Amino acid sequence: MANTKEYTRNKEGSNISKIIVDRDLCITASSCIATSGEIWELDSENKAVVKDANAADDEILINSAKSCPTKAIFLFDKKGKQIWPE
Numbered sequence: 022m023a024n025t026k027e028y029t030r031n032k033e034g035s036n037i038s039k040i041i042v043d044r045d046l047c048i049t050a051s052s053c054i055a056t057s058g059e060i061w062e063l064d065s066e067n068k069a070v071v072k073d074a075n076a077a078d079d080e081i082l083i084n085s086a087k088s089c090p091t092k093a094i095f096l097f098d099k100k101g102k103q104i105w106p107e
C-alpha cells in the first residue's frame with residue numbers, strides 16, 4: 022500500500038477506529054459513495070476520500086467498504102486489527 026490515505030474515526034459506540042484508502046486501487050467506481058455519501062466523496066483526482074469519518078454507523082461503513090470492487094477501502098478496529106478486507 023504505497024499511495025494511501027489514513028483517516029481516524031472516533032464515533033461513539035463504533036468499533037471501527039481507522040479507515041485507509043489505497044488510492045492506487047481506487048478506480049472511481051463510486052459504489053462507496055452510492056452506499057454512504059455521508060462518509061465518502063471524490064477529490065479532484067477522482068479518488069475516494071473521507072469527508073466525514075463519523076457520519077454513518079459501522080454497518081453502513083462496512084457495507085460501503087464491501088461495495089468497492091477493487092477492495093481499496095481498509096477498515097481497522099480499536100485494537101488496530103484489520104477487519105476488512107477479511
Ligand code: SF4
Nearest residue numbers: 047048050051053089
Ligand atoms: S468504491 Fe472503491 S474504487 Fe470506487 S470510488 Fe470507492 S474506493 Fe474508489
